[in-house]
Ligand SMILES: [Fe+2]
């Protein structure tokens with residue numbers, strides 16, 4: 001016999017209504033959300049590093065301003081998401097600790113290096129593009145604070161994707177060397193961006209439950225297919241080649257078939273053995289340590305203010 005609380009939760013989910021922080025929820029639901037939202041927050045924050053790498057070397061003042069705004073947006077996304085996760089009762093310090101200890105995961109895509117300026121284009125177009133495909137359905141996630149955070153995040157992600165597309169378009173209208181640089185960036189970022197949707201449906205044990213709870217709305221493979229179908233005409237408009245010899249339109253399904261992805265590489269990078277995992281975490285740790293004086297100063301200021309208020313009252 002389900003308890004009254006369980007019944008109410010099941011009714012909310014069945015009605016496709018929102019679960020709010022004050023509502024009772026099963027422990028599994030809470031844990032799944034904390035894991036997913038905090039991983040998402042970590043990805044936004046760690047994802048600032050590969051792009052910040054190019055702020056000082058952006059080719060013009062305009063490009064620098066755009067890239068800085070984009071990287072700042074990602075910081076904002078991280079903050080909304082940490083706040084959403086905190087409403088589930090997990091303190092921010094705990095989430096941060098799990099990240100720097102390496103026990104929490106973040107998107108494996110951010111463990112690849114950014115070698116040329118064209119990588120800023122490929123990341124915007126492919127990585128932010130995959131993020132949008134993944135995240136638009138999350139705007140309807142059953143947990144209220146998560147869904148609401150995603151609405152704002154998605155608006156900014158579409159700007160990110162367009163700025164990446166535009167960087168590549170300009171390079172593809174440039175010299176042969178610029179075209180080659182754009183193609184090389186697409187060659188390196190294409191497969192990792194397809195892997196951002198997670199393992200194939202058969203190897204994704206948590207997906208079923210997440211779909212039953214209305215957290216996830218589409219399976220990993222469905223979202224990946226949607227992304228590939230979206231990319232092909234955009235690649236044609238850019239004049240770049242997507243690096244997959246098996247990519248072709250399937251008349252029967254009405255979708256593009258694509259080749260096998262290297263899931264061994266995905267699992268290696270996810271397990272911490274990607275090209276930049278160590279560097280990303282070391283940088284995050286150092287940024288936290290370097291910011292200690294700000295936190296101490298803010299705490300000292302708050303103490304003094306509280307004392308002054310006490311004296312005045
Ligand atoms: Fe973001």
Ligand SMILES: [Fe+2]
Nearest residue numbers: 074128157160
């Ligand atoms: Fe973004």
